[in-house]
């Protein structure tokens with residue numbers, strides 16, 4: 001595992017995050033949405049992971065009703081399987097604990113076997129299926145884990 005530099009995202013990171021979105025998702029988050037969050041107009045926390053000042057991955061954590069919500073996590077394909085996402089999740093685990101959240105939940109595409117394996121290793125288990133959750137009509141699986149995660 002390579003140790004990444006973790007930090008909160010700032011507005012100047014917008015282009016890098018948009019590139020990561022395009023490289024990682026068939027339906028990327030829209031630039032305007034990310035820009036608004038980075039400008040402090042959202043309630044979520046954006047964390048970036050970098051190697052030598054290159055942002056290689058990022059994650060987004062929110063909270064509602066005492067539950068932490070993993071809203072996004074993505075790592076550039078060429079930097080995967082080096083523990084980058086794990087390091088972001090370790091930071092989110094600390095944050096969720098600070099927020100006094102006892103559980104974390106997320107939505108994942110039913111077809112996303114790689115991400116599902118990643119989440120299962122962290123202790124996430126199936127909670128429910130949300131029909132047609134994504135804009136292209138695919139179902140989401142809602143997964144939930146206890147805090148602390150299995151890191």
Ligand SMILES: CC(C)(COP(=O)(O)OP(=O)(O)OC[C@H]1O[C@@H](n2cnc3c(N)ncnc32)[C@H](O)[C@@H]1OP(=O)(O)O)[C@@H](O)C(=O)NCCC(=O)NCCS
Pocket residue numbers: 024025072073074075076079080081082083084085086087107108109112113114115117118119121
């Ligand atoms: C899911 C994702 C964020 C994982 O990032 P990563 O930095 O490669 O993950 P890590 O290296 O920290 O993985 C930690 C462990 O999780 C498991 N894991 C991660 N990716 C996996 C995969 N594709 N298949 C099986 N297991 C996987 C492994 O146990 C891995 O440990 P190992 O490499 O020692 O075997 C990355 O694959 C990604 O960006 N995917 C595209 C975007 C996406 O689908 N995001 C999730 C949206 S819900």
